[in-house]
Amino acid sequence: MSSDPWGRVDETGTVYVRTADGEKVVGSWQAGSPEEALAYFERKYEGLVVEIGLLEKRVKTTDLSAKDAQTAVDHLREQVDAHHAVGDLEALRARLDQLVALVETRREERKAQRAKQSDEARGAKEALVAEAEELARSDQWRAAGERLRSLVDTWKGLPRLDRKSDDELWHRFSHARSAFSKRRKQHFAQLDAQREEARRIKERLVSEAEALSNSTDWGPTAARYRDLMSEWKAAGRAQREHEDDLWNRFRGAQDVFFAARSSVFAERDAEQSENLKLKEELVTEAEKLVPVTDLKSARAAFRSVNERWEAIGHVPRDARPKVEGRMHAVERALQEAEEAEWRRTNPEARARAEGLTGQLQAAVDKLRSQVEQARAQGNDAKADKLARELEGRQALLDQALKGLHEFGG
Structure with missing residues (x-):
């Protein structure tokens, strides 16, 4: 019989292993010596030690699932419990129990990690939904559209939530994108309609501009071109492929007209500059007639x-x-000379002037006498009042005498 601390072989070749519950039969060995039997089953024990060690390493260092780890533990436990090895089987059971506890700990850690990742994914998706719903109301079509496409890529990179939550958030996210796409489509459809209307209006304006390009009715045509330009600006932009061509035609028609007008105006300006020189010479000749000394010859010369x-x-x-003002000044001087001559040679006017002068002279003499009388009587207040009245009558008399002088009196 042969033995070691964990097992023995009896005289019949039966191999036993020692456990806390007593000896357990490992197997029967008839092929060699007892020492060879123990060595064989000890190697089986070492094999279990190696397998358990490898499993411990996988559980600690890899992402082996809890289910697969537990299956491997159960498989090894069955081999340990079968007592087909000689060694410290209780130590192996203890290591397997520790592995079960470690697997459970890893299961809880992963569960907590998944819960955390789920919460983070939920938060991230809710943030994406909120931003998408905000963008759905934007009128920044290009920037908002590009951002929404970027949000879709971000969404695809996030973990899925539970089906109900994920479907609800995706529905809101998708609805926001659809709402934006619908608004953008309506906007550009409306914009296309506006640009088509602008094209029709501008084609009409171009046609009229081209029809006017050869007009020589300078003033009204230039005014009409200004109106056409205002209508052009108010019409808005046509489609890009039409806008530049229409503008070139419109501008070209205007250029033809205004170039022709500028040419005509340049000739007219040269002619008018020459006219100005001639009129300045004439007005200088006319100004020599002032002051008027001989009304008859001055009138003939001015004519x-x-x-x-x-x-x-x-x-x-x-x-x-300026030049017309100088001419009118000469004309007024002649008119004033004619009026003065008429007053001087008009008998009725002279008689009225003499009569008025005599009346005023009598009134002035009477007031002067009354002032002197009031002073002599010491009535200064009455004298001052009469003196003021005398002053007014004297002024009228002076004016009348000046008028009478004009009649040669």
């Missing part, structure tokens, strides 16, 4: 100047007030 003036034609607009 000659004026006839030549009227024959000359227009001058530049900005120079017109």
